[in-house]
Amino acid sequence: MITREIGRNVLMRALIIAGLAAVTLGVGACSSEKSGTFTDGDGNTGEYTVDSESGETAVTVETGEGTATMRSGTDVxxxxxxxxxxxxxxxxxxxxxxxxxxxxxxxxxxxxxxxxxxxxxxxxxxxxxxxxxxxxxxxxxxxxxxxxxxxxxxxxxxxxxxxxxxxxxxxxxxxxxxx
Incomplete structure (x- = not known):
């Protein structure tokens, strides 16, 4: 049960980070794609890419439990x-x-x-x-x-x-x- 909870936490963290990245980058998007890196409050690191033309967001998060990846958008x-x-x-x-x-x-x-x-x-x-x-x-x-x-x-x-x-x-x- 604890391992399932860790996985759900990684899933939720990836979804939250992707949403924040999409909102943050969408406000000032001047080109068709934005990307960057981040560190969350738990010391996990990650990368994100937001394509402002397609709206797709991609996130990779490195945690103590391994790597989580996420893609989100209407055309995924x-x-x-x-x-x-x-x-x-x-x-x-x-x-x-x-x-x-x-x-x-x-x-x-x-x-x-x-x-x-x-x-x-x-x-x-x-x-x-x-x-x-x-x-x-x-x-x-x-x-x-x-x-x-x-x-x-x-x-x-x-x-x-x-x-x-x-x-x-x-x-x-x-x-x-x-x-």
Whole structure:
């Protein structure tokens, strides 16, 4: 459990750093690409690149647990671990992929006409096929959330919210992150 937590911390650190780099560089972007290095509060070092034309951000972080890499943007190819796929007809608004050691993970933001319940049925079936034990299944208003994991280290979550005729969903799937 502790190693999974380390992996999740590395994943979250990479996502936060990428977001900060994108925001910081996006404000004063004069050329099509910006890059640099950083050291976080824990002494970890990294490099980042933000392409202002495509919006893609790439980050590499060196930690005591190894190297974590991340790519994020609208045109980053989607390759969800564990046999998960994109809901048919959904538009990918953003995709973030992270790798750390033997682990890999993706966070995809989707937009679709399907309801949160339809997305939960689709992704719940994929989770079952992947051997994921659903540990959270919650509906509140126009929002549906599912989350679970396998004993082997595959983690999954869905958070889908309906506004008007559009559902926005965040799908996260990670395999062996932090193991």
């Amino acid at each position: 190819p989607v390759d969800l671990p564990g046999g998960f796929t994109i809901y048919p007809g959904a538009k990918v608004a953003s995709n973030t992929i992270v790798s750390h050691g033997e682990g890999e993970g993706s966070m995809v933001i989707l937009e679709t006409d399907a309801t949160p319940a339809e997305l939960a049925e689709f992704y719940g079936a994929q989770a079952k096929d992947a051997g994921v034990e659903i540990q959270m299944d919650m509906t509140t208003g126009d929002t549906k959330m599912l989350a679970g994991e396998t004993a082997e280290g595959l983690v999954f979550s869905l958070n889908a919210t309906r506004q008007g005729d559009l559902t926005t969903a965040q799908v996260m799937v990670g395999d062996q992150m932090g193991r």
